[in-house]
Amino acid sequence: MTNSVLPKGVSKEAFDKAIGEYKEALGNENVLVAPEKIAPYSKIMIPAENSQHQPSGALLARSVKDVQEVLGICNKYRIPVWPISTGRNFGYGTAAPATPGQMVLDMRGMNKIIEIDPVLCTALVEPGVTYKELVDYINERNLDVWASFPSSGGLAGPVGNTLDRGVGYNRAGEHFSNFCGLEVVLANGEVVRTGMGSIGKGETWQSYRWGYGPWVDGLFSQSNLGVVTKMGLWLMKKPPHYESFGVGWNDVESMAKGVEMASRMRLSAVMENGVVGSALYGVISTKKRSDIYDGPGAIPDAVLAKYYKDHGIPQFALFSTLYGTKEQVAVNLKICREAFESTGGFVFTGEAFNASPDARHWQRMMTGRPELHEFGNYNFIGGGGSAWFAPALPARAYDVVRCYNATKEIFNKHGFNCPIGFLLGVRHLEQVADLLFDRTNPEETQRAHACFKEALEANAKLGYGCYRTNIAFMDLAAKTYSKELRNLNKRLKRSLDPNGIIAPGKSGIYI
C-alpha cells in the first residue's frame, strides 16, 4: 500500500525506482512510504486541508553522507525534499511540507552535540539535537552555560528553530543573532562550511561569525537553498545571580508605552530580555474556553475583563529576568521599577511574582529550564487548530497600539479571540498571536483561514510584514514583499538548486 500522493510530475514507476535507491542508500527502515508510517508526519494544526501538505514519504538521514546521497537521488528523479531538523514547527506546519508530494528529509537521527566550549560559551550541534538533549548535556556536565529555547520547550531543537529565525527568552534569545557558523549540503551534494569553518581546522568557526568575503549564512535561513547539517551556537554564560520581575497594565496604551520603555531599557543594557503577554495569552494555557464563556464567536471583551478582575490578572503583563551580580541586579531592578512605574504599570517581584503561574513559566524560560506548559493552549478550544500569526514591528508605542488593535479587530470579526505575546527585541518586537480554532469544524477552519489571510494582508498594508509564517501562507506572505526581492530569491534558487529539489514553496520560493 503506497501513499496516495506522488511527487508532482513523477510517475509511479520512477517513484518506485527512486524509493529502491533511497533504501539502498539509507537502509530499508529509514525510508518510510507506508501511509501509517507517514501519518505522524502529516499532523498539521494550521487552517488548511491535510491533502495540501501531504508528504509522499519520509527519509531518515543519519549522516552528512546520507543527506548527500538523498539529494543525488532527488536530482536524478526530480523528487522534492523538505528538510526538517526536529520537525516540531507547531503552529507553523509542524513537519509537513509547503506543497504536497515532497519527501520529508528528517534529520532527527543526526543528533550529536559535537562540542560545547564553556569558556567561550559556544556549541556545535547537528540538526536533530533537541533543546532537551542540549539542556541535559549541559546539566549532566555541570557546565556554566544556559541554552536559550522557545516556549515549545525541550521538544524542538536549535538548528530548525534558528533557521526559521525563532525566538527564545534569555540573553541569547534572538536565535538568529546567536548562531555562529554552518555546515551546509548544497543541492549538488557539495558540503560547504561557512565563515571560519572553511579555513583548514577553523579554530574560530564558532567564535567569529563573518568569515571572509560575503557573509552567506543568511541564505540558508527561511530558505530552500541548502540543507544545514551543523550549526554553531552561542550560549548564555550562567550569571552569578538573577532576579525576575513582572509589570502589569490594564490598558493597551499604557502597555504600549511599557514596550517602548523596555526597548529603552534594552538599548541601555539594563534589561536583556522580555516578553509581554495579553492576559488571555496566559489564560489559554491553563484554562478551557468553556470555563469562561459558553456563547459562540469571540469571548466578548467585557466578559474577559470581568474574568481578569475576578482573578486578579492584569490585562497585560511583562516578564523579564535581570542577570548579573547581586549588586548589578539590584541596581537594574531599581531602574526598571522606576521606568515601568512611569508608564502607569505596577511592578511585581518576589512573592507576588511567584504567585503567578505565568510568571513562573517565563522565569523558567529565562533561566535554562524548558517545559511544556504552553501545550495547554491546545486544550483551550480543542479540535487541534492553531496558527501563529507573527508580524514584526518597531518597538514604538504607536506601532504596538496600531498593530495590536488591527490584529485583534480582525480576529474578533472572524469570531476568534486574540491571545497575543510580544517577544521583545532591542529595537523591534514580534507580535505573536495564537489563532486557535477547531479543526473538526470545517466552517470554523475556513473562517480561521480567512482570518489569517486578512490579518496578514491588513498588517502588510500598515507596514508590518510577517517575520515567519506557516506553510499554507508562505506564498501569500512572500507576495507582501517586493517583486524585486522575490525575483532575487528566485535567481538565487535557480542558480543553487536548478532542479528545484529542496523544499519548493518554502517562504514562497520556487525555481
Add this chain to the structure above:
Amino acid sequence: MTSFHLSRREFLSRSTALGATIALNPLSGLLNQAEAMLLPRSISSLQILRLGEAHAEFDNGIRLAASAATKIRELRFNRLDQLESHVGKHPGSVIIGIMNDGAFTDFNEGLRLRKADLLCSGSHVGGKDFTRHYFQSTAASQGIGSAFAQVISQRAESSLIRESSFHEVLPTSGENMRALPSFTSWEQGLGYQLSQIGSGNWRPRTVRTSTLLGPDAHSTSTTTHFSFVSFVARI
C-alpha cells in the same frame, strides 16, 4: 469518496438500501455470528493509554471488542513529558489511546521518533447538543468514519463525522453497516471500533468524507465542552 449530509433517518435508510444488515436493536452486548468471526485473533497484548482523566466508557468499548485472550494493560500518565519516553519502552505492542489535544501533539512526536504506525487518529469535540469527530484513516482503518456514524446513529445526538485518508482508498463492496452491540454511549462505541482496528480485524469500508447527523453539528462553533484525540498506534 463521498460526502453525506443526512438526517439520522436518511442515514439509516440509505445504509439499508446499500444492502447492509442493520442490527441497532439492543443486543445486550451480544454480536451476531458473522461479526463474532471477526473478533480479535492475532493480538495478544493491547495497551490503553491515557493522560489525566479516566474514560471508563471508552475502555469498556475496547474490552467489549477484545477477545478474552487479549491482555489489556492500562497505563495512566499525569505528566506530558512521560509520554514520549513511554512509546520507546514497549516495541511490538498496539496502543489505543485517548488524551487531550495538547498531549497528543507531544505524543505524536514520540510516534514519529519511533517510526511507529499510526493506524488511525480521531479528533473529538462536543458541546451541549452536538459532537464532532474528525478521523484520519489509513488502510488499516479505512471507513472508520462511516462505521462510527453507525454508532452515533444509535443515539439521538447531532453529529458531524468526517474522515480523510492517507492512502489510496481501497475498493469496498459498498457494504457499510455491520451488526453492532447497542452501546451505552458513543465513547464506548469508539473504543469498540478502535479495538477492532488495533487487533487487525478491520474490514475496509467506504470512505465518507463527511456525514452530518441531525442539525447544527457543523455550525456550532467554539462552544465545545470537551475535546480529545483518540488513536490506534503500533510501535
